[in-house]
Amino acid sequence: MTTSFLLIVQIILVVILVIAVLLQKSSSIGLGAYSGSNESVFGAKGPNSFLAKTTFLIGFLFVSNTIALGYLYSSTAQTSVVDNMVETTNVVAPVATTPVVAPAKDETPATK
Template sequence: MTTSFLLIVQIILVVILVIAVLLQKSSSIGLGAYSGSNESVFGAKGPASFLAKMTFLIGFLFVANTITLGYMYSSAKEESVVDNMVESTNVVAPTATTTPMAPTPAVK
C-alpha cells in the first residue's frame, strides 16, 4: 500500500517538475510566454528565483522519493529474476517408459 502511494506521489512530482522546468525563462521563450505578467506576483526580479528554488525543491523530493521506492521494492522482493530463471530451467529428462513419436509418412 505504501509503495502504491509513493508511486502516485512520484507521478505527481514528475508532472510538477516538468511544468516548473518549462515555465523557466530560457534563451528561447518556451512556455513562459504564456504565463502572462508574473513580475507583479513574484516581486521585482520576476519568477526566475522563485521557479529556480521550486525546481530545486521538487527535484530533491523526486530523487528522495525515487531512492525510497527503490529501497522498498528491493526489500520486498527477496529473490531476483535470475534465481527464478535458474529454477525454471531445471527440465526433467524423459523417462524410458515414454514412447517415441512415429515418423510421419512422406507426402507425394
C-alpha cells in the same frame, strides 16, 4: 500500501517538475544559479528565481522519493528474477515414445 502512495506521489512530482521546467525562461543560466548567484526569491529578476528554486526543491523531493521507492521495493523482494531462471532451467527433455524402425537390408530402392 506505502509503495502505492509513494508511487502516486512520484507521478505527481514528475508532472509538477515538467511543468516547472517548461515555465522557466530558456535564456536563464539553469542549474548554475545555485552555485553562488546573488538571486533572491523575489529579487530584481522577478519570478524567474522563484521558479528556479521551486524546480530545485521539486527535484530534490523527486530524488528522495525515488530512493525511498527503491529501498522499499528492494526490501520486499525476497527472490530475484535470476533465481527463478535457475529453477526453470532444470527441465528434462521429453523421451521419444515411438521407436524408429530401420529399413531391412535386402530392400533396395527402385531407381529405374
